[in-house]
Amino acid sequence: MNNWNQLLTQEQETLTTTQLATGFVAPVTDQGLIAFTGEESASFLHNQLTNDVEHLGLGDVRLAGYCSPKGRMLASFLMWRSEESIFLQLPRAIQPAIQKRLQMFILRAKTKPADATEQFVTLAVGGGEAEAVLQTWFDVLPAKPFSKIDHPLGTVLRVADAFGAPRYLWLASPETASTVAPVLKDRLLVGGNQAWRLSEIHAGVPQVGAGTQEQFVPQMVNFELLGGVNFKKGCYPGQEIVARSQYLGKLKRRTALASIADAAAVPGAEVFSPADPEQPCGMVVNTAPNGAGGVDALVEMKLEALEAGDVRFGSATGPALQFKPLPYVLDKLDV
Incomplete structure (x- = not known):
């Protein structure tokens, strides 16, 4: 069933920041999703990424970077977990190569990555009207940025605020998306990937993509200011350079x-x-x-x-x- 696609995707328009601040819904179709499943998924990813994965709770959402040995970012992720899997969201254009690279280092670890992009419809909802509209279906929403709830209607991630208002990613089944699409379209302005990217930019959240891989140490793109780097965790590729940039003040x-x-x-x-x-x-x-x-x-x-x-x-x-x-x-x- 693709009613959600007909009701939302075909209604997309270029939204301004003023319109985004009022309230918007946007199907996000340019992001991929990798699911790591297995009892050693957290420990494996903990040794690969810039953030703490071993203590990632079911209600947590975090940013994380994946660096080269020289400390330059190969990818940036939005990260969360379910009871079974740890999810990494990243640009769909670089997902296959990044997934393949991570898989190369699994060796004997008990974890398996899989492309989970098509498992969900991802709806971005933000602006001043976002919370009230989502309360049509959810009695409780994530209380603060970078937290989440799981619900029979899907998973709702609250990401960094923008325009003084909360922003959410709602990962729903196609059937749920089709059911809620008419209400979302009626009460919010409809955008697409442009609206989501513009809101991310105004939230100050960077994303490493095909044109910028291996260009930045995490601090160059303010990643640690957003909680995307944990300086107390153990080693990961590039960790020494990232730490040196932080503590020796060499980043300009x-x-x-x-x-x-x-x-x-x-x-x-x-x-x-x-x-x-x-x-x-x-x-x-x-x-x-x-x-x-x-x-x-x-x-x-x-x-x-x-x-x-x-x-x-x-x-x-x-x-x-x-x-x-x-x-x-x-x-x-x-x-």
Whole structure:
């Protein structure tokens, strides 16, 4: 049954931040899902990822990174668990390669990864009206960001807030999605992957994809500020470099939120400072159309360029980035 697809996907439009802040629903179709099942799944992933997996509770949602031995991020995940499995959500475009790479290191560990993308319909719900609309079906919703509930109608993850309001991912069966779609469409503005990505950007949550793999140490994209790095856990690939960046103050780069008046801005594109026009000062991490002809973006850059406030897309004479406030404090590491 694809009534949910007919009722929601075909109604998608490019939503603005003002519309997102009011209330939106968006089928998320560009994200993949890997399920690790087996009694040693937690210990295996704990030794591979930047965050604590062994103490991941049934009510927890966490960000986690997967790094190369040089500490550069190969992928970023949204992570949660059920009684049977640990789930890693990541861009669908890089899922097969990342799943294959993780599987290479399983060896004798009692865990098995599987593509779980098609098991669920993933509906993003956010903005000021989100909570009231979801209470149509759920008496209790996750009380704080990065927590979840399990319910007969599916799993509801509360992720980082944006626009001063909660955001949720509802993982439902196709049958449930078909049942609830008319109400969601009637009470919320309907978007698609663009709406979800734009809300993620305004929540300050980066995602490593095909254009940015192996470009960033986690702190460069503010990952530890979002709880995506646990500095007390044991070793994982790249751990020494990630820890050194944190404690020795060698990181001189952060990620900012900005609007770019150029629809051609894509992840992996470079930005420049007029003070040093010959070499890039940073890189675009994520973008989404903002409904005004350009994009809103998370952009990683040198702290000195960010502090100067004059950063250009594409070249030192390109469109100027219009910086916007992040929803969290951008601590510096230049001690």
